[in-house]
Amino acid sequence: MKTLTQKIVQKTLIAASCLLVFSTTSFSQATVSPTKSDTIMGIPYFIKIGEGTGGVKLGSSTIDDVQKIFGEGKIKTETSKRMGKTYTEKTINYKKKGLKFFALNDNSSIIYCIEVSMANARTEKDILVGVSTQDDVLKAYGEPSYRSPGSLEYDGMGVVFEFNNGKVSSVLLSQKK
Secondary structure (H helix, E strand, O other), X not given: OOOHHHHHHHHHHHHXXXXXXXXXXXXXXXXXXXXXXXXXXXXXXXXXXXXXXXXXXXXXXXXXXXXXXXXXXXXXXXXXXXXXXEEEEEEEEEXXXXXXXXXXXXXXXXXXXXXXXXXXOEEOOOOEOOOOEHHHHHHHHXXXXXXXXXXEEEHHHOEEEEEEOOEEEEXXXXXXX
């Protein structure tokens, strides 16, 4: 059984943690500024379908903008297949943060795709990475354009939800079509 002092200390710590959660971070011009509900301890986590995440805006933010927000990262040129197409692109991966950015392989280096695998990253319809199921996604977003055992793809929205062990493992964002 907790003493009154222990209960007061616990409630004070919880209140202090909540204040940290609602702090915000500033970003460069080509980014989306987060609101208080878009951050955890000052780090943006809200997935904006068709727009971006973490202060990075699809179609206008560049690799330089990504590095200003998340720090220096190793840029690689890769060839990959996604959504039935082959791409040669620049990528910058922040594995520990659960973020990977795909940029045009030209001088602009504009971000056109973002992979979010950060635990508890949340969409505007409360789909959480690592928590939500395929049924949750279907209830929130309806019938997808394409469905496979490991993913649901919504072409018109520019999003693919990938699943592992029955839970959303990552969200791939691209601009709305």
